[in-house]
Amino acid sequence: MTRAYIGLGANLGEREATLRDAVERLAADPGVQVVAVSSFRQTDPVGAIRHQPPFLNGAAAVETSLTPRRLLELLLRIETEFGRRRQGPQGGPRTLDLDLLLYGDEEIDEPGLRVPHPRLHERAFVLEPLAELGWSPSGRS
Ligand code: PH2
Ligand code: MG
Numbered sequence: 001m002t003r004a005y006i007g008l009g010a011n012l013g014e015r016e017a018t019l020r021d022a023v024e025r026l027a028a029d030p031g032v033q034v035v036a037v038s039s040f041r042q043t044d045p046v047g048a049i050r051h052q053p054p055f056l057n058g059a060a061a062v063e064t065s066l067t068p069r070r071l072l073e074l075l076l077r078i079e080t081e082f083g084r085r086r087q088g089p090q091g092g093p094r095t096l097d098l099d100l101l102l103y104g105d106e107e108i109d110e111p112g113l114r115v116p117h118p119r120l121h122e123r124a125f126v127l128e129p130l131a132e133l134g135w136s137p138s139g140r141s
């Protein structure tokens with residue numbers, strides 16, 4: 001089993017219900033145990049597209065027997081199940097965003113799969129929920 005951290009985000013629809021239900025859906029997978037979920041916080045949009053609704057963001061700590069690639073595939077499947085459509089611009093509004101932030105201490109750089117998440121360290125909406133879950137960049141908490 002490997003400890004992984006998942007970033008949770010939504011800025012369309014019933015954001016809080018979506019994040020809660022998505023975490024439940026994640027926990028229902030036989031390869032995933034949800035260990036802890038951070039609080040959810042409203043955040044202003046960061047990145048190229050500022051004119052979009054505010055986000056609700058959080059993070060979940062999981063123990064998983066899935067490989068990073070399988071875990072990523074599961075996250076993408078859940079996004080689709082919750083109505084995510086990848087048709088707008090990258091970084092634009094979404095009903096659900098599940099990002100694989102960290103997978104043990106592995107460093108992965110493959111097409112579609114970069115771990116740790118490349119923008120993790122510059123985003124308060126990721127770092128604050130991670131800190132709440134006891135993760136810190138130095139490995140000490
Ligand atoms: N996600 C993005 C782009 N910008 N801004 C906030 N506040 N929260 C997000 O989750 C977010 C964002 C693309 O994944
Ligand atoms: Mg994403």
Ligand code: MG
Nearest residue numbers: 007009097099
């Ligand atoms: Mg994201």
